[in-house]
Amino acid sequence: HSAAATMAPKVVATRRLLPQSQARLEALNQIDLVQWQGEDTMPRQQLLDDVKGAEALICMLSDKIDKDVFEAAGPQLKLVTTLSVGHDHIDLATARERGVTIGYTPDVLTDATADLASLLTLAAARNMKSGIDAVRNGGWQDWRAAWLCGYQFTNKTLGVVGFGRIGQAVAQRLKAFGIGRTLYWGRTEKKGVDAEFVPLDTLLTESDFVVAACALTPDTKELFDASAFKKMKNTAIFTNIARGGVVKQQDLAWALQTKEIAAAGLDVTTPEPLPLDSPLQSLDNCVILPHIGSATFETREVMSAMMVDNVVAALGNQPIPFELKK
Ligand code: DGY
16 A cells, blocks of 8 residues: 555445446545445445545435434534435435535436326326236226226325425426415425415315425334324325335224225335235235335436535535435
């Protein structure tokens, strides 16, 4: 090792990035890059060992960046930057105390995630899981007038919990399918939106479609529990593209089994991956995808590029371009 090499700032990445950004990261001059090469989550102990002495850490939402990680890293850690807009996996209070800047990926995944929310809502409303199963297993026998009927959007009411960038983009898309009225609930009333800010109970009781698009915080943890599902219409379709933790999952399973609500579309669960023996797995009225809201080539490549931009800025002691103000 030359003196220069041993001085190179250490950058730890818990996964490989998308191709263009991976190449850029590897081409960065004078960094000591330590990167988990697996497709899977970097093992916890490996992270705790490797992060020691790092100045920047690129992480994923599947890595828990708690106090132990900050402490294992040491006082020179400048930046933690996550390949996600969600940040419930990062201990922000500790980051603040230790003066560590947090980077994330807002805006760029809004369209991809809102597309998937629309897809899941449509899929749940139109019995897509039963339909696909029937085609594959011989259940499709002939055309039947009342078979696999679902619900349409024409003149219906949409309720969005968490009316941020993604929630608003979902509302815009579903309006094109005929939604007549949009309600929303969240921390703050939004200016200039074509939607009504209402109490949560009003949203739950009056909406035909309920979409969770909020951040997971102590206020939203298990917000969707048995009492919330009871307030919803029996014909309601529930979509969750936020975090599994906003739902009390056993209560959702109960609500779907007892037809307290009609159907659900989930891109997020607790835990992830969802165990094969979860009661949700066997329900025909529950469409589940494996947390792929932002998974388009376009979006994931831009998200990756934002990680590299943040690292370059932080190592150069510049303000980072994509900072989470905590
Ligand atoms: C996020 O960004 O928080 C999504 O869950 C994954 O892109």
